[in-house]
Amino acid sequence: MSLRNPTRRRWLKAGALLAPTATLAASPMPVRPAVSPQELAADEGYWQSVAAQYDIKRDVAMMDNAYWGSMSRPVMEAYQRHVADANHGNSYYGRLQFPAEFESARQRAALALGVSADEIAFTRGATEALQILISGYNRLQPGDVVLCADIDYDNMITTMHWLKQRRGVEVVSIAMPEPASYEAVIDSYAQAMARYPRLKLMLLTHVNHRNGMVLPVAEISRMARERGIDAIVDTAHGFGQLDMRIPDLHADFAGINLHKWIGAPVGVGAIYIRRGRVRAVDPYMGEDDRGDVRTRVHTGTLNFAAYVTLPLALDLHEQVGVAYKQARLARLRNRWLDAVRDVSGLELLASSDPRLSSAIASFRLRGRTSMADNNALARRLLKEHGVFTVPRDGLAAGACVRATPSIFTSEAQVDRLSEALRRVAT
DSSP: OOOOOHHHHHHHHTTSSOOOGGGGGOOOOOOOOSSOHHHHHTOHHHHHHHHTTOOOOOSSEEOBOSSOOOOOHHHHHHHHHHHHHHHHHHHHIIIIIHHHHHHHHHHHHHHHHTSOGGGEEEESSHHHHHHHHHHHBOOOOTTOEEEEETTSOHHHHHHHHHHHHHHOOEEEEEOOOSSOOHHHHHHHHHHHHHHOTTEEEEEEESBOTTTOOBOOHHHHHHHHHHTTOEEEEEOTTTBTTBSOOGGGGOOSEEEEESSSSSOOOSSOEEEEEOTTOGGGBOOGGGOOOOSOGGGGOOOOSOOHHHHHHHHHHHHHHHHHOHHHHHHHHHHHHHHHHHHHTTOTTEEEEOOSSGGGOOSOEEEEETTOOSHHHHHHHHHHHHHHHOEEOEEEOOOTTOOEEEEBOOTTOOHHHHHHHHHHHHHHTO
16 A cells, blocks of 8 residues: 555554554565475474564563464554554545445455355454344343353353353353363263253354464264254464364354454454355344344444455465464474473463464473462463463363464574473462
8 A cells, every 4th residue: 555645644643543653564474494394394484484474572571472362564564554644544435445445355355264255344453243142142041052162261161151041051061171182072062962961052162362272173073963052162262373174163153252362463353154044143233134244233333444354464474374373383382381291380271282282381380380380380380481371260170371472473582481480380
């Protein structure tokens, strides 16, 4: 987008939104070598050139990259230009230009997700998408059963329990086995399906934010469908991190984040409802039901620039390649985990089965399961060792501390984490 407009150029020059001038000259993402994902995962030089495209705080080892994903410089610059365009055009832009750009972004997102555009609508994140799906799901009768688990996201558990008030259902919660195995996790859901014949709806968290376990969603969804049970999938941490697309989940409903692992501006997500199922979810607060997924969402005035920037973020995400991202993240995760497996004072909450593994993994000092214990541990890692992590609560087995690398994380930074853990646990 041109900066020739003098008003916009003066505004940008004033520095209202622009990052340091040096970022304007940022080089494009490096060309990916023609090697396998596993080979490229070990190429520290390539990943350093990727990391060079990000302005990231360097005075600490940033090991909490599951909150949201920083934008690369090209995405940040595009976002700033789009903010300037919207600010310059005001309602003229918002009413006449933005709608077509918004629809173009929706088409681009649908392509990346592997679905049709008429199956998705934009939201401000996965939380909003999932609250809409859960609260609006209208195939429940009083006495029916809905299911959630200890690995599910806090707000989603709250919304599932709210269905007792809204729909008169029984809410059942299960806990994942620890240590988890692929078969035991699937069996936990199979047992719940057998135990509750009136089970009608399940919340499935694709990659949970507490210990990073990847749920075998496709297998569980297929079992559920055979029994007439619907699944709403929380793939906030799945899409963009794992080499998959939405149809691979074999579920009719999903909430999606586009600002965690894609690197889009914060505040961009999507709701997915498989074609033919839209009327299983109520229109939003009395919206006219036209059988359009977009009538299930009503956010109001949007962050115009965030959505218009999304196509570029998706382009750069695909330029690096999700299979290559997944392999790199797995290498970094396994590097710090393997380095501390022999530390007796440390309890690792991370599966060794690659089918259950993501970039996210957690730990705690052995026997220290309270939130206070793990808050203290995270503070100590930061204060004494310059490693930034985040405590998490909610697992049936107790609280923990979460560590998550990103594609701009170096091996030296994860080594800093493992060295710090050795010191605090001995």
